[in-house]
Amino acid sequence: MKAVKMSEGIYRVGANIKNGDMFEGMWPIPDGVSLNCYVVSGEKKALIDMVDDWNNAPGQIREQLNSISMGIEDFDYLILNHMEPDHIGWLQEFVVINPKVQIVTTPKGVDLVKAFCGITENVSAVKSGDTLDLGNGKVLSFTEIPNVHWPETMVTYESESGILFSCDAFGSYGEVHEIVFDDELSQEQHDFYDRESLRYYANIIATFSLFVLKAIDKLAGLDIKMIAPSHGIVWRENPGVIVERYKQYANFMNGKGLPEITLIWGSMYGYTEKVVSSVVKGIRSESVPVHVHRVPEENASWALADAWKSAGIVFGMPTYEYKMFPPIAGVVDVFEDKRVWNKKVFRFGSFGWSGGAQKDFMEKTKKLKWEHLEPLEWQGEADDEAHKIAFERGAELARMIKKAE
Ligand SMILES: Cc1cc2nc3c(=O)[nH]c(=O)nc-3n(C[C@H](O)[C@H](O)[C@H](O)COP(=O)(O)O)c2cc1C
Ligand SMILES: [Fe+2]
Ligand SMILES: [Fe+2]
Structure with missing residues (x-):
């Protein structure tokens, strides 16, 4: 050159x-x-x-x-x-x-x-x-x-x-x-x-x-x-x-995100994974673009970029040893460090006996000025009702984001 x-x-x-x-x-x-x-x-x-x-x-x-x-x-x-x-x-x-x-x-x-x-x-x-x-x-x-x-x-x-x-x-x-x-x-x-x-x-x-x-x-x-x-x-x-x-x-950073949603998910045995598509369908039913990222398969760099610009974020993760699934906990840490603030947020995931991911998630995201939708958790395999709620929460988040425009 x-x-x-x-x-x-x-x-x-x-x-x-x-x-x-x-x-x-x-x-x-x-x-x-x-x-x-x-x-x-x-x-x-x-x-x-x-x-x-x-x-x-x-x-x-x-x-x-x-x-x-x-x-x-x-x-x-x-x-x-x-x-x-x-x-x-x-x-x-x-x-x-x-x-x-x-x-x-x-x-x-x-x-x-x-x-x-x-x-x-x-x-x-x-x-x-x-x-x-x-x-x-x-x-x-x-x-x-x-x-x-x-x-x-x-x-x-x-x-x-x-x-x-x-x-x-x-x-x-x-x-x-x-x-x-x-x-x-x-x-x-x-x-x-x-x-x-x-x-x-x-x-x-x-x-x-x-x-x-x-x-x-x-x-x-x-x-x-x-x-x-x-x-x-x-x-x-x-x-x-x-x-x-x-x-x-x-x-x-000041809450002027684009009317888009970033969905980040991780799953060990597929019980949370199976519900991802129901949430995505709900978001798409409101014609809101959704960017889907899986961790730890993908480096958090891309999820961070999409979440940074999106008004809404969805986390799909199971409970792991009474806390968040660690790869997602890692993403949450990065989001805190990078000041991914002022987002509208929905979380869903499976647990085996008593859960714990949701409590951990709420504690670790306290300082991020996030507005949380009611979470969706279920034990083991999601039933039809859980899939229906997943769809509805996805659509609700999408509507909230459109309204905030
Ligand atoms: C290593 C490990 C730790 C787990 N820890 C918990 C726990 O602390 N509390 C709980 O309710 N379930 C726990 N579970 C059960 C999972 O949350 C449950 O199997 C869930 O369906 C997994 O979802 P996934 O297939 O999307 O990963 C654990 C599972 C594994 C493999
Ligand atoms: Fe440089
Ligand atoms: Fe530099």
């Missing part, structure tokens, strides 16, 4: 991390993820964001720099918007190749450069409103956006081109190849990044939704012509699309 020109003297160079690895060691990336860096050349040259030594990312970056006759040693500045290792893992080797490079990050970033890489020389701190003049009309300005994704995070804006280098904010899963800009994508590719930006958001950013809204407000004063995140595509034609999308994602 070659470096891609974005504007005079500004290029995108990116590495693709392939399927097979997990992002953050836990989220599947069947279609990979890109780690994007950006070159800004004035009289002085800056590289914005870096990569981890992962899947030969450094080699991919160097190859693309070569395509514009540049090397690591040519940079005067390395701008580190965010210190998570996906963007700085290769820093120690970078400074060995280029010992003169000036590292620019936030005050908290300075501490993390030391903690993660042991680097204390040639590191300087910038705060919101500070600028760095690279000459030839290229001026970088910095805005701190704490907790999108870590406390030290900032974005960098280049005023001549109007490009916002937003790091994790406005990012997505998915590899990026020759097609880098939003205006070059087919509808199918847009749909892909639409899905994968939601999954990335739900998996990585959701917990910090309040800070996402604050960051979007803070950036409102900038004349943004392009958004260049460090994961995913560059928004050149319609940068407003990804900003609006992130705003919507953040507001899902």
